[in-house]
Amino acid sequence: MYDTRTAGASFRRRLLAWYGRSARDLPWRRTRDPYAVLVSEVMLQQTQVVRVLGAYSAFLRRFPTLRALGGASLGDVLREWSGLGYNRRARDLHRAARACPTGLPRTAAELDALPGVGAYTAGAVACFAHDDPVAFADTNIRRVLGRAFLGRTAAEREALELDAALMPRRDAARWHHALMDLGATICVARSPRCADCPIRASCRFRGGEDRPRRRQAPFVESDRYLRGAIVRALTLGPRTVAFLGTSLGDARVPRLVAALRTEGLIEQSEGRLRLPG
Numbered sequence: 500m501y502d503t504r505t506a507g508a509s510f511r512r513r514l515l516a517w518y519g520r521s522a523r524d525l526p527w528r529r530t531r532d533p534y535a536v537l538v539s540e541v542m543l544q545q546t547q548v549v550r551v552l553g554a555y556s557a558f559l560r561r562f563p564t565l566r567a568l569g570g571a572s573l574g575d576v577l578r579e580w581s582g583l584g585y586n587r588r589a590r591d592l593h594r595a596a597r598a599c600p601t602g603l604p605r606t607a608a609e610l611d612a613l614p615g616v617g618a619y620t621a622g623a624v625a626c627f628a629h630d631d632p633v634a635f636a637d638t639n640i641r642r643v644l645g646r647a648f649l650g651r652t653a654a655e656r657e658a659l660e661l662d663a664a665l666m667p668r669r670d671a672a673r674w675h676h677a678l679m680d681l682g683a684t685i686c687v688a689r690s691p692r693c694a695d696c697p698i699r700a701s702c703r704f705r706g707g708e709d710r711p712r713r714r715q716a717p718f719v720e721s722d723r724y725l726r727g728a729i730v731r732a733l734t735l736g737p738r739t740v741a742f743l744g745t746s747l748g749d750a751r752v753p754r755l756v757a758a759l760r761t762e763g764l765i766e767q768s769e770g771r772l773r774l775p776g
């Protein structure tokens with residue numbers, strides 16, 4: 500078991516002092532607008548920070564408010580999202596905007612109840628927009644807290660317990676940003692830079708090994724890549740399934756087109772596929 504009471508104060512002090520010196524300057528950290536925070540959190544869920552940087556600003560220029568997003572067609576939202584992948588995220592963001600045209604709800608519990616907004620995103624928005632002390636854990640937070648207190652990456656439930664026990668009641672946003680930055684820049688998944696780590700003295704993992712990760716198939720061979728390519732092709736105009744199958748040169752196209760239609764991400768009329776109007 501872990502002891503957060505004894506080690507917690509020192510961990511917090513060292514982590515936050517390091518963050519004061521090393522914080523990443525990211526545009527979504529300069530706003531408390533819950534809508535802008537929600538956009539950034541949804542984009543960051545499965546996309547690297549460097550790719551989100553440009554997309555975030557462009558998306559907010561095109562849809563500067565929740566009302567503007569809710570008033571747009573799903574097709575226009577998907578066109579703007581094109582290139583980020585995981586288009587279901589754009590559909591869910593659009594649904595959430597339409598579900599609350601007068602503004603996002605205030606608390607994590609209310610945010611969690613919105614269509615397509617999960618517990619992680621709800622907690623992150625409540626914390627980063629309102630500084631609510633809500634526990635939540637992405638992969639970086641699970642890795643840092645788990646390695647430091649358990650000697651391995653934590654399961655989600657373990658990370659939430661650790662986060663709730665360790666989080667300062669004030670300035671919870673700064674705390675979570677610090678954990679995320681440490682996980683993204685020092686306590687990385689492979690070859691963590693323990694010699695540069697501010698919490699190395701008390702870390703239970705230092706010098707250890709996480710369970711080896713399963714080898715993933717190359718991205719360009721994945722269904723996810725091909726789904727994105729189908730949506731990208733349709734941003735140029737309506738196409739038939741046969742045309743897409745030939746131009747993308749992949750036998751999975753009909754199956755993935757069917758899945759995208761079921762999910763409401765594309766439509767078919769008069770024998771042609773198109774983005775939703």
Ligand code: SF4
Pocket residue numbers: 643646647685686687691692693694696697698699700702703704705706
């Ligand atoms: S000492 Fe190493 S394993 Fe422990 S938190 Fe720091 S970087 Fe991660």
